[in-house]
Each structure stands twice: as C-alpha cells, then as structure tokens.
Amino acid sequence: MPQSRAKEKTIFFCTSCGNESGKWFGKCPVCGEFNTCSEEKVRESVKGVKRAAVLNEESTPLPLSKINSEQDERIKSGIDEFDRVLGGGIVKGSLVLLGGDPGIGKSTILLEVARNLSNDGRKLLYVSGEESLSQIKMRAKRVGNFSDSLLLMTETDLSVIEEAIEKAAPQLVIIDSIQTMYSPEAEAAPGSVSQVRASTATLMRLSKTKGITIFVIGHVTKEGNVAGPRVLEHMVDTVLYLEGDRYASYRILRGVKNRFGSTNEIGVFEMTGSGLSEVPDPSGYMLSGRPEGASGSVVAVSMEGTRPILIEIQALVTRSNFGMPRRTAVGIDINRVNLLMAVLEKRIGLKLSEYDAYVNITGGMRMNEPAVDLGIVMAIVSSYKDKPIDDHLFCFGEVGLSGEVRSVSQADQRIAEAHKLGFDKCILPKASLAKLSKESSSGVKPYGVSFVSDVVKLF
Numbered sequence: 001m002p003q004s005r006a007k008e009k010t011i012f013f014c015t016s017c018g019n020e021s022g023k024w025f026g027k028c029p030v031c032g033e034f035n036t037c038s039e040e041k042v043r044e045s046v047k048g049v050k051r052a053a054v055l056n057e058e059s060t061p062l063p064l065s066k067i068n069s070e071q072d073e074r075i076k077s078g079i080d081e082f083d084r085v086l087g088g089g090i091v092k093g094s095l096v097l098l099g100g101d102p103g104i105g106k107s108t109i110l111l112e113v114a115r116n117l118s119n120d121g122r123k124l125l126y127v128s129g130e131e132s133l134s135q136i137k138m139r140a141k142r143v144g145n146f147s148d149s150l151l152l153m154t155e156t157d158l159s160v161i162e163e164a165i166e167k168a169a170p171q172l173v174i175i176d177s178i179q180t181m182y183s184p185e186a187e188a189a190p191g192s193v194s195q196v197r198a199s200t201a202t203l204m205r206l207s208k209t210k211g212i213t214i215f216v217i218g219h220v221t222k223e224g225n226v227a228g229p230r231v232l233e234h235m236v237d238t239v240l241y242l243e244g245d246r247y248a249s250y251r252i253l254r255g256v257k258n259r260f261g262s263t264n265e266i267g268v269f270e271m272t273g274s275g276l277s278e279v280p281d282p283s284g285y286m287l288s289g290r291p292e293g294a295s296g297s298v299v300a301v302s303m304e305g306t307r308p309i310l311i312e313i314q315a316l317v318t319r320s321n322f323g324m325p326r327r328t329a330v331g332i333d334i335n336r337v338n339l340l341m342a343v344l345e346k347r348i349g350l351k352l353s354e355y356d357a358y359v360n361i362t363g364g365m366r367m368n369e370p371a372v373d374l375g376i377v378m379a380i381v382s383s384y385k386d387k388p389i390d391d392h393l394f395c396f397g398e399v400g401l402s403g404e405v406r407s408v409s410q411a412d413q414r415i416a417e418a419h420k421l422g423f424d425k426c427i428l429p430k431a432s433l434a435k436l437s438k439e440s441s442s443g444v445k446p447y448g449v450s451f452v453s454d455v456v457k458l459f
C-alpha cells in the first residue's frame with residue numbers, strides 16, 4: 001500500500017469561527033470579526049494518494065430497530081446540582097466541555113466529581129497540562145478523601161495520553177485543559193485553532209469508540225466564550241459554563257448546549273474552604289441580607305429551567321445633572337432596561353429622560369427571562385416615587401412595548417416557591433391569574449394587572 005507523505009503548509013485561521021484561508025485577512029470573510037487572523041503551520045497529505053475504503057461493522061448503515069440504546073445509562077456524580085445541569089447524570093461515552101473564567105473553580109468541581117465517582121469504585125484518569133501533581137494534591141486535600149481508583153498524570157502530548165487511557169482503561173477521563181494539549185498530528189502550538197481542533201477531534205474519537213466519558217476544561221476569552229474556534233462547541237456533546245462573581249462566593253453552572261437534556265437548568269454552588277458545596281435553596285441564598293422598607297427594591301421570580309428562583313431587583317433613579325442621563329444595568333441586559341424605561345415614559349408619562357437609572361440584580365446573578373420585566377418596572381417606579389414596596393410582595397410578568405403586561409408560563413410553580421419563603425402578596429399578569437390553580441392562590445393574595453399603569457396605581 002502506498003504510504004501517505006505529509007507536506008507542511010501555512011494556513012490562516014480565524015480564532016473566532018475557525019474559518020480557514022490561504023491568505024491573510026484583516027476581517028474574517030465568514031464571521032466578520034476583525035483582527036482574529038492567526039497564522040499556523042499544518043501538515044497536509046499529498047494529493048493523489050488514495051486510501052482503500054473499508055466498510056467495517058460500525059460504518060455499516062443500520063435501521064433504528066437494530067441499534068442498541070445502551071447509551072441511556074447515566075452515571076450519578078453524587079452532586080445533584082451537577083447532575084441536574086447534565087440532564088440527570090453523566091452520559092456514558094459523552095464528551096463534555098466545561099468553560100469558565102480563570103480561577104472560578106473548574107478544576108475544583110471536576111475533582112469533586114472525580115472524588116465521588118472514585119469512591120464509588122469507578123476508574124478515573126485526571127490529566128493535567130497546567131498543574132504539577134503536588135499542586136493537584138493540595139487541591140485534593142481541600143476537597144476530601146479519594147480512593148486509589150483515581151489516577152493522576154501531568155501530560156500535554158495527546159498520543160501519550162491515548163496510550164495511558166489504553167493501559168489504564170478508565171471509565172471517565174478529565175482533561176485540564178484543552179488549551180494546553182498537544183496533538184502531534186497538527187504542527188501548531190498548543191492553544192492555537194488547529195491544535196485545539198485536532199486535540200478535540202482525537203478526544204472525541206476516543207470517547208465514541210471506547211465509550212469513555214471525557215470532561216474537557218476550556219479557558220474562556222475576554223468576551224466569555226470558550227477560547228478557540230466556535231467549532232469546538234459544535235464538536236462536543238455538552239457545553240457547560242461555570243460562572244459567577246469572582247468576589248462573591250457563589251458559582252453558577254449553566255448548560256449552553258446539551259445533546260442529552262435541557263439547557264435551561266442551572267446548578268448553584270458556593271465556594272468554601274473545602275471546595276464547591278451545593279446550594280439546594282438558591283432563592284433563600286439570593287435574598288439573604290435584603291434591606292427592609294427601602295424604596296427601589298422588589299422580589300421577582302424567574303424560571304431557570306424547571307426551577308423557580310427568587311431574586312431581588314434594585315433600582316436607583318436620581319435626577320440627572322447632565323443632558324444625557326446615565327443608565328447602568330448589572331445582571332440584566334441594559335437594552336431591556338432602556339426599553340422598559342421608554343415604555344414607562346411613553347405610556348404613563350414618567351419623566352425618566354431627566355433621570356439617571358441604575359438597575360441591579362443582587363447576588364450577581366444574570367437573568368434573561370422576560371418574566372423579570374415587571375420586577376424591573378416596579379423597582380424603577382418605586383425608586384422614582386421614593387415609595388417602598390411591601391416586603392412580602394413578589395411579582396412576575398413580561399412587559400410589552402404598548403405597556404401591556406403579558407402572561408408568563410408556570411405561574412403556579414413561581415407562586416409556590418415564593419410562598420415557601422414567606423411571601424404572601426403577588427403581582428402577576430391578569431391572563432396568568434385566570435389560569436391559576438386553586439391551591440396556588442391559598443395563602444397568597446394575587447393582584448392581576450394588565451397594563452403598567454395598573455402597577456403604578458398600586459403605589
């Protein structure tokens with residue numbers, strides 16, 4: 001058989017989308033990003049060398065009825081919040097990417113998963129490309145006791161790692177991190193587009209052919225995306241992000257992509273001296289330390305997947321000293337705040353264009369659900385009028401451009417969660433009120449509203 005020879009070639013990659021080009025570019029012709037061109041050397045096979053195609057058992061087309069679905073088996077990690085985000089446990093043979101800011105706790109959380117699984121007697125391999133074994137041991141001491149079925153190694157060459165996997169035959173492999181890995185097939189330096197892509201492809205092949213679950217840690221860029229090309233996210237089965245305010249102790253694990261479950265679920269953790277511990281009652285945690293009787297503060301309920309979470313929204317509206325009022329939003333899209341302020345100005349005549357406004361979701365959470373609109377509106381109006389809102393009141397509802405308060409889903413669950421925490425008055429869309437079950441209304445006094453003007457009248 002003819003041997004395929006390889007020749008070196010320079011290719012220009014876009015670090016944002018992974019687009020390849022034969023020549024340098026200032027603006028990527030595919031994704032339109034500027035200054036994302038990265039020059040890398042790759043080996044290319046000499047053209048004209050044909051490989052004989054072999055149809056093996058795995059590549060034979062089969063009808064669905066002939067396929068075994070053993071992949072359904074899920075391994076419980078022993079951390080409920082982690083399993084919840086994965087869609088009910090770790091799927092055998094899946095490739096999971098975990099991204100997050102530096103020092104947020106990526107290595108810690110996976111080490112905790114490794115601890116639980118190794119104590120269950122499962123064989124695991126933890127490969128670190130960025131820390132020495134003694135550094136990992138220091139972290140492991142914080143995290144707890146490990147059994148000997150967890151093996152550790154420091155290596156960056158993927159072909160060596162592949163051999164180690166072959167020898168140790170683990171059920172689960174953790175790669176810390178993909179940016180430090182090096183596949184000899186690609187010439188470029190670790191962390192470059194072609195290298196990250198080649199390394200991920202190798203890991204994907206390993207996980208699919210051997211049925212090993214592989215967790216891969218990925219660094220994130222300034223913008224908060226996993227560093228490396230976007231195609232990386234397409235290649236893996238699941239993408240998780242560990243996020244949170246570095247100065248606050250809680251962390252949120254969020255699914256961005258999941259081939260085996262919903263991506264709406266979040267897991268809430270707290271960073272402690274002994275690692276990341278689960279926060280089973282995030283609402284209580286988020287509301288702790290809430291001021292009483294202060295204007296501009298209201299509690300809203302947002303659904304994060306199947307779980308309602310209560311958050312405090314604060315607004316500070318003060319007269320502007322300049323022609324251009326200042327608007328700042330933390331934890332919520334600033335455009336959403338601008339839009340809601342424009343609605344309040346146009347529909348009920350609040351002179352908000354003469355006021356600065358600062359809106360903040362306390363606890364450092366980020367909320368994207370439209371159901372928090374009503375909370376933002378109430379907080380702004382409360383601060384504008386300098387009238388505090390009842391401490392036992394909560395709200396939810398989406399606000400439209402005409403000032404209408406639109407219904408939102410799962411009103412019953414939202415009310416039940418708030419009731420559990422001692423809230424007994426609720427402002428909600430009239431349309432949702434009509435659909436409320438009898439049990440939900442017991443113990444909670446609901447006020448249905450259909451326009452933002454109805455809300456203002458309550459002050």
Ligand SMILES: Nc1ncnc2c1ncn2[C@@H]1O[C@H](COP(=O)(O)OP(=O)(O)OP(=O)(O)O)[C@@H](O)[C@H]1O
Nearest residue numbers: 100101102103104105106107108109271272273274
């Ligand atoms: N004794 C301690 N008590 C509380 N928190 C600690 C303690 N030691 C470390 N931490 C927390 O753990 C974090 C480091 O966790 P970890 O190394 O898992 O992060 P990482 O996301 O893997 O970081 P990197 O990007 O550097 O790999 C620190 O930023 C700190 O917040």
Ligand SMILES: [Mg+2]
Nearest residue numbers: 106107108176
């Ligand atoms: Mg780390």
